[in-house]
Amino acid sequence: MEAGGGGDATTASDSIKVKIQFGGRSIPVEISVDSTVKNLKSTLQPLTNVLPRGQKLICKGKVLEDEMTLKSLGITNGSKIMLMASQGLHQGSGPLKKEVPAKKELERVQMNTIIPMVTRENKAKAAGPNPVQRWKSTGVVALSEHGLKAIPEEVYGLRSFVRVLDLSRNSIQEIPDKINLLSSIQKLFLNANNLVDGSLSWKGLESLKSLTILSLSHNSLSELPPAVGALTSLRQLQVENNDLISLPSEIELLTELQILKVNNNRINRIPDSIGGCISLVEVDLSSNLLVELPETVGNLKDLKALYLSNNGLHSLPRTLFKTCGQLSILDLHGTEVTMDLLRQFEGWEDFDTRRRLKHQKQLDFRVTSSAEFDEGADKS
Template sequence: MESPGQGSSPPAITVQVKFAGRTIPVEVPAAASAAELKRLLQPLTNVLPRKVLEDSASLSSMQVVNGSKVMLIASQGLHQGEVPEEVWDCGPSVRILDVSNNGIKEIPHKIAALKSLTKLLLTANDIADENITWEGLSCLPTLLNLSLSQNRITSLPSSLGDCESLIEVDLSSNLLAELPEALGNLHNLKALLLRNNGLTSLPANLFKQCSQLTTLDLHGTEITNDVLRQVEGWEDFDERRRQKHQKQLDFRVGSSGAFDEGADDDNRRR
């Protein structure tokens, strides 16, 4: 005789997926990964899975449990002009919002309602300074990744320094001429991408206060490697990023063994 539970299926949870005005119940193993959920969603929604979620991440680590509601919006590249209203309706249920390449012109204060947001991708839109509510962004306590690259941003407010959970910020290809000192308040920051801006200097406290920073991209700015070396705390930053590079070589992560200094040399700019 089989003992009780022998041959029984592993525990499962039901996730309610909202998509295109429908609610689709999807049953997945309680220990499933994001990759497994993507595979189940693709035939149901005809939306190809993208690398917004880490495939190896478990649903439990993202607090997806039995009865959780997940919203799936195929927005990237649809040129909608604004964030879909359904997003604001979901409030704290939204974990990742990717509306890149949509001609978005405004990020309203409603963004503050997305209290559980961890990743906000606004790449290649039409966002200018006056149309983004920075105070709303500073109300997102779990925001880890912020991309505003390829927009029309000319300045950053000090309130950006209130987003203390940020680990990666991408502001490449904007119109920035300077950065606020409050950027040094981002103590968890590991990657800061600033290429193709009009920057001539960095906040004096950046390397000292952002003690986890290991990736800095200043190519295509007025800040050269010689300028970088004059910033207080540069030696410690340089040691951290070289250690990271060596680890990548040791584990064969990445396709190139070349070390990127992070900025252009003076002689290359002449």
């Protein structure tokens, strides 16, 4: 299948509008006629979530070479260009994520029909005649997959007795101010609900000073507000599989944070303040829209695992291997970072030694038995 060229001749302006055919969609792009094909691919990256090296552009049956200009190729206003993407070179979730809510909605419908009938009958037997009393005595309120649309009032009535609240995989649409009544809560799981921006009362959440784990994954949040910095006891923050485009600079206040998972979002920039999260051990930034990392990542001296796959990264902080002396897991699959570049970084040899020792201890190691580094960096 080929997309033909055509349209009006180029005007006096340097800019032209072309139509990119990709995934059953037509994406309009305005770009200078003097731009190279490589420039066009970079422009398409955030629009299609396909890394430039995974893009093949075709016009009038001809594959467009990276170094050629659009003008020299005869690309004019209205030209149609077909984009073919190589498998495995997608990043983030981007515009293609629009199909996900339908799937999630189907899962919720099933959850609200079949699952609740099973859980309400069987779990009621397991819980005994008075589950509230059991919650009070154990401090654990387990309500995942209960088809809930709101937090039961009985939960708020327990107040400081609640230490763990699991509301995952429900259809809860609002976390109100009175969540602050659970003043001693340590772990809060809200993943896979109907949560969007504005449905979470951060005014209520920021008062939960004992909270160590907050899971908001698999929702539809596009931002984390500055108020997240008030949760200074947090050790684990999970916001993967949302629609985040950035992280607040106040994240630096989370000095006890050990695990940060924000993979599968649309994040295009990590704030310099990330360097203030000095207790971080594991960071997952994979499948976002990142093209660079701040040098302050080198401040994370306790960092052991850094997941960066499926991003548009060309390089890494130069001090990463030198200052992150415990780093032993580095996932670079689906990025544009090369082996030649990594070998130039100070501290590479020590990192490579740690990496080898780490994988030798694992039965399901990801590297081959050879001496090759196989964490996703291109060898050329």
